[in-house]
Amino acid sequence: MKKKNGILYELNKNKVKFLMIMPAVLYFFIMCYVPMTGIVLAFKNYTYTGGIFKSPWVGFNNFKFFFNSGKAFLVTKNTILYNIAFLIINNFLQITVAIILSELAGKCFKKISQSLMFLPYFISWVVVGAFIYNLFNYEFGAVNTLLNSMGMEPIDVYSNPSAWKYILVAVSAWKWVGYGSVLYLAAILGIDSEIYEAADIDGANIFKKIWHITLPSLKATVIILLLLSLGNIMKGDFQMFYQVVGNNGLVLDATDVIDTYVVRSLMDLQEFGMTAAAGLYQSVLSLFIILGANKLIKIIDNDYALF
Amino acid sequence: MKIRKDRLVFNILGVVVILLITLFCVLPFLLILTGSITSQGSILRDGYRFIPKEISFQAYQIIFESPDMLLKAYGVTIMVTVIGTLTGLFFTAMTAYVLNSKDFKYRNHFSFYFYFTTIFGGGLVPWYIMMVKYLKMKDTYMALIFPLLMNVIYILIKRNFMKSIPDAIFESAKLDGAGDFTIFLRLVLPLSKPSLATIGLFIALNYWNDWYNAMLFVDKQSMFPLQYFLYQILSKLDFINQTASRSGVPVPQMPSEPMKLAMTVVATGPIVLLYPFVQKYFVKGITVGAVKG
Numbered sequence: 001m002k003k004k005n006g007i008l009y010e011l012n013k014n015k016v017k018f019l020m021i022m023p024a025v026l027y028f029f030i031m032c033y034v035p036m037t038g039i040v041l042a043f044k045n046y047t048y049t050g051g052i053f054k055s056p057w058v059g060f061n062n063f064k065f066f067f068n069s070g071k072a073f074l075v076t077k078n079t080i081l082y083n084i085a086f087l088i089i090n091n092f093l094q095i096t097v098a099i100i101l102s103e104l105a106g107k108c109f110k111k112i113s114q115s116l117m118f119l120p121y122f123i124s125w126v127v128v129g130a131f132i133y134n135l136f137n138y139e140f141g142a143v144n145t146l147l148n149s150m151g152m153e154p155i156d157v158y159s160n161p162s163a164w165k166y167i168l169v170a171v172s173a174w175k176w177v178g179y180g181s182v183l184y185l186a187a188i189l190g191i192d193s194e195i196y197e198a199a200d201i202d203g204a205n206i207f208k209k210i211w212h213i214t215l216p217s218l219k220a221t222v223i224i225l226l227l228l229s230l231g232n233i234m235k236g237d238f239q240m241f242y243q244v245v246g247n248n249g250l251v252l253d254a255t256d257v258i259d260t261y262v263v264r265s266l267m268d269l270q271e272f273g274m275t276a277a278a279g280l281y282q283s284v285l286s287l288f289i290i291l292g293a294n295k296l297i298k299i300i301d302n303d304y305a306l307f
Numbered sequence: 308m309k310i311r312k313d314r315l316v317f318n319i320l321g322v323v324v325i326l327l328i329t330l331f332c333v334l335p336f337l338l339i340l341t342g343s344i345t346s347q348g349s350i351l352r353d354g355y356r357f358i359p360k361e362i363s364f365q366a367y368q369i370i371f372e373s374p375d376m377l378l379k380a381y382g383v384t385i386m387v388t389v390i391g392t393l394t395g396l397f398f399t400a401m402t403a404y405v406l407n408s409k410d411f412k413y414r415n416h417f418s419f420y421f422y423f424t425t426i427f428g429g430g431l432v433p434w435y436i437m438m439v440k441y442l443k444m445k446d447t448y449m450a451l452i453f454p455l456l457m458n459v460i461y462i463l464i465k466r467n468f469m470k471s472i473p474d475a476i477f478e479s480a481k482l483d484g485a486g487d488f489t490i491f492l493r494l495v496l497p498l499s500k501p502s503l504a505t506i507g508l509f510i511a512l513n514y515w516n517d518w519y520n521a522m523l524f525v526d527k528q529s530m531f532p533l534q535y536f537l538y539q540i541l542s543k544l545d546f547i548n549q550t551a552s553r554s555g556v557p558v559p560q561m562p563s564e565p566m567k568l569a570m571t572v573v574a575t576g577p578i579v580l581l582y583p584f585v586q587k588y589f590v591k592g593i594t595v596g597a598v599k600g
Contacts, residue, residue: 010412010413014410014411014412014487016486016487016488017405017408017411017487019488020401020402020404020405020487020488020491021401021402021405021406021417023398023401023402024398024399024401024402024421024457024462025417025420027398027456027457028420028421028424028457028459030437030442031424031434031437031453031454032424032428032429033424034437035428035429035430035433035434035437036427036428036429036433037429037433038429038430038432038433038434038436038437039429039430039433041432041433041436046436048440051436051440051441052433052436093328096324097324097325097328100321100324100325101325103317103321104318104321104322104325105318109322109325113325113326113328113329115583115586116329116332116333117328117329117332118582118586118589119332119333119336119579119582120332121589122512122516122578122579122582123516123575123578124515124516124517124518124534124575125516125518126516126518126534126535126537126538126541127534127537127571127574127575129538129541130339130537130541130567130568130571131335131338131339133541133567134335134338134339134342134355134568135335135338135355137355139351139354140350140351140353140354140355140564141354141355142338142342142354142355142356142357144354145353145354145355145356146356148354174331174332174335177328177332178332179593182589182590182593182594183593183594186593186594205311205313206313206314206317207313207317231426238519239518239519243538246542262430262431262432263431266431266432266435267522267523272432272436275430275431275432276430276432276433278430279429279430279431279432279433280429280430282430283427283428283429283430286426286427287426287427290426
């Protein structure tokens with residue numbers, strides 16, 4: 001007789017459900033769990049004939065190569081600093097937009113502006129790359145046309161690494177302002193309207209209401225979202241960096257993040273072992289940061305903990 | 308009612324800020340549009356500007372005269388998007404249904420099995436080798452479909468949506484002798500049309516905008532999806548020249564600058580025209596997704 005709570009009993013009782021979940025289980029097994037075993041590549045010298053498992057071991061040589069290349073520190077620093085800049089500026093903009101939209105009265109104005117701000121979210125990074133070319137091209141980009149017509153010197157961003165910090169931050173803000181404000185707007189609409197009515201009776205002005213009611217009510221949401229994005233702080237948005245900056249050697253020091261470095265080493269140099277080491281370094285560091293962030297979330301509000 | 312002074316100040320400030328940000332969001336689109344109808348000579352002389360000095364539709368003429376490469380790329384993208392979205396949506400919903408059923412004892416274990424893949428991974432290289440060497444997906448349409456088929460976040464969002472279907476419906480169907488798969492197919496799918504639309508649109512947008520998988524796995528020009536085709540046009544001059552030779556325009560007279568932009572317009576147009584109608588589904592997805600997964 002089968003035990004009432006054994007795994008076999010469950011398997012028999014919910015046969016169909018196990019079958020229904022199997023495609024997804026297999027999919028993630030193939031796409032995620034099997035490649036995880038490929039981590040061993042970071043310790044091997046990959047040869048095509050040997051594949052993942054029969055290539056010879058080389059110990060920590062790949063890591064040594066990666067860290068001695070002088071790139072490891074640079075790309076890590078870039079990845080983290082860019083992500084922090086994106087986090088602060090994007091969230092600030094999104095919250096500002098959400099608060100203003102929640103307080104304004106004109107329905108039509110709100111709807112149209114919200115739609116237009118949402119537009120960049122739907123556009124592929126390739127098209128964003130075209131925008132950047134259109135704006136910043138040295139000979140006939142719109143920015144230089146404008147500078148020329150005002151009698152100023154044109155700028156060449158492609159030989160000017162420090163310009164990219166501002167361009168990338170602006171592009172990220174542009175792409176996400178509509179998306180993020182939707183999220184914060186939902187949080188604001190969830191605030192109990194009675195609090196605002198009580199404040200009205202007490203004669204609070206609108207700025208006071210925003211400062212004393214809206215912002216404190218958003219605090220939890222903001223902190224949780226920030227902590228959640230902390231988990232991605234080691235991950236550079238490859239598509240964005242690659243399309244906005246392009247494969248431009250001159251500005252790489254200012255714009256190279258771990259993800260662009262990894263793809264470039266893989267596609268251009270076919271450096272499998274060293275690239276795998278860089279990827280593993282990124283994964284492990286990310287994992288620790290996520291675990292830490294999750295601990296912090298648990299302290300603040302257990303309901304939002306990831307696991 | 309008299310408008311209070313603080314309201315007035317706030318409204319003026321607010322409208323100005325929103326207008327500026329909206330302008331900032333829309334401006335690049337307008338620039339591309341005006342650039343694409345400017346003559347090559349004017350661009351080389353005066354640069355891109357908001358109001359073109361010399362209007363010319365030559366770029367569009369050339370594109371539409373020999374549209375075969377563009378149409379091919381459109382065809383690939385449409386096929387990949389349709390097949391990928393329908394298949395992915397079906398499996399996503401089915402998985403979410405199982406994860407949401409209360410009498411499935413191991414649902415939390417499975418949830419964690421899926422969730423773990425979002426916090427730890429083997430990195431790009433092992434995955435790339437897996438796709439190319441073991442799954443033999445180099446230069447196949449599967450390479451464009453498979454990587455975006457399922458996404459853990461969408462499964463969890465779909466599960467959150469399903470929580471709103473009352474359990475009593477499942478129980479009464481069970482009493483009537485319906486199996487799980489029948490319940491899913493006949494009850495859950497029809498009942499969750501709005502959320503299926505939401506998730507489906509997220510998946511479809513990922514497919515439509517994908518160029519990354521094409522860059523990694525596809526070398527054959529005839530298999531390029533739209534966005535990767537556009538990327539080639541923008542980054543490689545010989546692509547423009549190829550179009551030129553097909554349309555019979557001598558290469559030196561090619562309006563290569565406006566053509567790049569016209570291609571961008573033609574490749575982006577459908578999304579810009581379509582998104583106002585589907586935007587509400589995305590808003591819903593973002594809001595539900597923000598609830599704990």
